[in-house]
Amino acid sequence: MVVCALEEAGLRYDLKLINILAGEQLKDDYKAVSPLGKVPAAVIDGKPLTENSAILTFVARSAPESAVLPNVGLDPWVQAEAQSGLSFCGGTLHPQIRGLMAPQRLTTGDQFSPIREKSTQLAHQSFTFADRRIADRGWWIGSWSIVDVYLNWAFSAALRAGFDGASFPALLGLSQRLTAEKASFRRMMEIDARALVELGL
Ligand SMILES: N[C@@H](CCC(=O)N[C@@H](CS)C(=O)NCC(=O)O)C(=O)O
Structure with a gap:
């Protein structure tokens, strides 16, 4: 979902793949970003953000003219x-x-x-x-x-x-x-x- 939101918003991003089946979400470097080892996680201006709903809302608010969440902040x-x-x-x-x-x-x-x-x-x-x-x-x-x-x-x-x-x-x-x-x-x-x-x- 997050990739679709970023594409819809036209925001620049780097994608890092996490292989859940190989347990990569449990490695220390990923847990430094997502302490519970949950995917997805985003790093925005050096700060980590977890939970799909929060990341999607952040993307929508960062591109308020986009259709990610229409009227967000207005209605x-x-x-x-x-x-x-x-x-x-x-x-x-x-x-x-x-x-x-x-x-x-x-x-x-x-x-x-x-x-x-x-x-x-x-x-x-x-x-x-x-x-x-x-x-x-x-x-x-x-x-x-x-x-x-x-x-x-x-x-x-x-x-x-x-x-x-x-x-x-x-x-x-x-x-x-x-x-x-x-x-x-x-x-x-x-x-x-x-x-x-x-x-x-
Ligand atoms: N409440 C979290 C749930 C995220 C979640 O459970 N993601 C799954 C992948 S779809 C996951 O990280 N699974 C790996 C694990 O639980 O170890 C959200 O909405 O972002």
Whole structure:
């Protein structure tokens, strides 16, 4: 998401790849930037910033004319709806997706299937809400914003983890719409694809 936001904002940035599967997020030099070893993290004017929602909001406010988060700083209601979407993706969906992808990270025991099952139920509720919203409004806040890219990331990650997305047509169509309508999304996808090759994944 952050790469898409930076591309949309037209801001200059250097990208450093972190191979989570190889545990690079747990190395001391990365933890100096992101103390909990979470990705993404940004270094802005030498200062570290973590949490997707904060980084995306910072990018949006650094390019207020861009569409990253439209009207941010101008219309308090639109700003709150966008914040609600970012929090929904980061705070509600992300842990549910972790339960689908890596249930072993959520228990000290060895029973993973109940965690995956409960996470599937919760993700189903969350995606039902999100699918209805996208079907009704087109985009999360009614016009495109980075929230739609975050939502698409969450849904795609759930599908990769084996979640059955067949009953969410609006979310199933999101990736295609983003590809068709947003150059910044296409650039992010190209950068992602190159990164996977570079990391040998
Ligand atoms: N609340 C954080 C969550 C970030 C997060 O969990 N990122 C995952 C990658 S999608 C991660 O860092 N996984 C590596 C790990 O937890 O060790 C945010 O929204 O930025």
